[in-house]
Amino acid sequence: MRVTIRVRPGASRTAVGGRHGDALVVAVQARPVDGAATRAALDAVAEALGIRRREVTLLTGSTSKTKTVEVPDAAASRLADLMREAD
Template sequence: MRVTIRVRPGASRTAVGGRYGDALVVAVQARAVDGAANRAALEALASALGIRRREVTLLTGTTSRTKTVEVPDAAASRLADLMREAD
């Protein structure tokens, strides 16, 4: 399943949840330098969904805050819960 995420690098703490438009917000402490924020965001998303990091694939948005990632379909219910956290 493809998911749009919005990465917030340089956050005070790492957190996954809430919405930015139709995207899931992933806040990470890592700065956007040399791909550190991308790696941290994918690790945080995998952890929040309860899946392995290798099951999360970055498809688009390497240099953008808005990214498209691929996750297993089995993570759909947990993903919906994370999207609702800010509502």
Template structure:
């Protein structure tokens, strides 16, 4: 299943949850240098969904804040819960 995410690099408090338009928000501490923020976002999403990092695959947006990722179909319920989280968390 594909999911659009919006990465916020350099955040004080890392989190996964909330919406930015139709995208899931992933805030990471790593800066957007040499792909560090992207790798951290993949890891954070995998951890939040309870799957392995190799189960989450970047499809598009390697150098953009808006990315498209493939996640396992079995993570649909967890993903819905992340989208439902309040933006203030």
């Protein structure tokens, strides 16, 4: 399943949840230098969905705050819960 995420680098703590338009918000402490924020975001998504990091694949947006990732279809219900957290 493809998921759009919106990365907020330089946050005070790492957190996954809420919406930015149709995207899942992923706040990470890492700064956007040499891909550190992207790596941290992918790690955070995997942990929040309860899946292995290797099951989260970056498809687009390696240098953008808005990224598209692929996750297993089995994570759909947990993903829906995370998207509702800010509602």
